[in-house]
Amino acid sequence: MTQNEVDKILTEKVLRECWHSWELATPDVEYCLKCRKGRDTGDIYINPDFSKWEDYGPLLEKIQSETWWEDFVAVQWDNGLMPEGNFLGTLLNPARGSLALVEFVKDREDTDG
Numbered sequence: 001m002t003q004n005e006v007d008k009i010l011t012e013k014v015l016r017e018c019w020h021s022w023e024l025a026t027p028d029v030e031y032c033l034k035c036r037k038g039r040d041t042g043d044i045y046i047n048p049d050f051s052k053w054e055d056y057g058p059l060l061e062k063i064q065s066e067t068w069w070e071d072f073v074a075v076q077w078d079n080g081l082m083p084e085g086n087f088l089g090t091l092l093n094p095a096r097g098s099l100a101l102v103e104f105v106k107d108r109e110d111t112d113g
Ligand SMILES: [Zn+2]
Pocket: 018, 019, 020, 021, 032, 033, 034, 035, 036, 037
């Protein structure tokens, strides 16, 4: 899975925000064609990059108030990441942490049906 795929899933499933689409953008259309954000202001909206702290940090804060946060921690424990202390190392690394998070979110979705 590429970081871009990870970013898209986490934006939609965890932040529950629009993954802005520029596929049909032209010089005359510089706003997101899905949510139309930026249409009135002319601002171009960039999608998050969770391999960077400026985007990953707020995500990390947000997930700690999610109902599934403790489940996420428990799954990491079951995966053997907690006893060795590797969970913190993973969580504190934006690229590895966002990948662990997306795997958890996808597993959870598969389980829920
Ligand atoms: Zn959008």
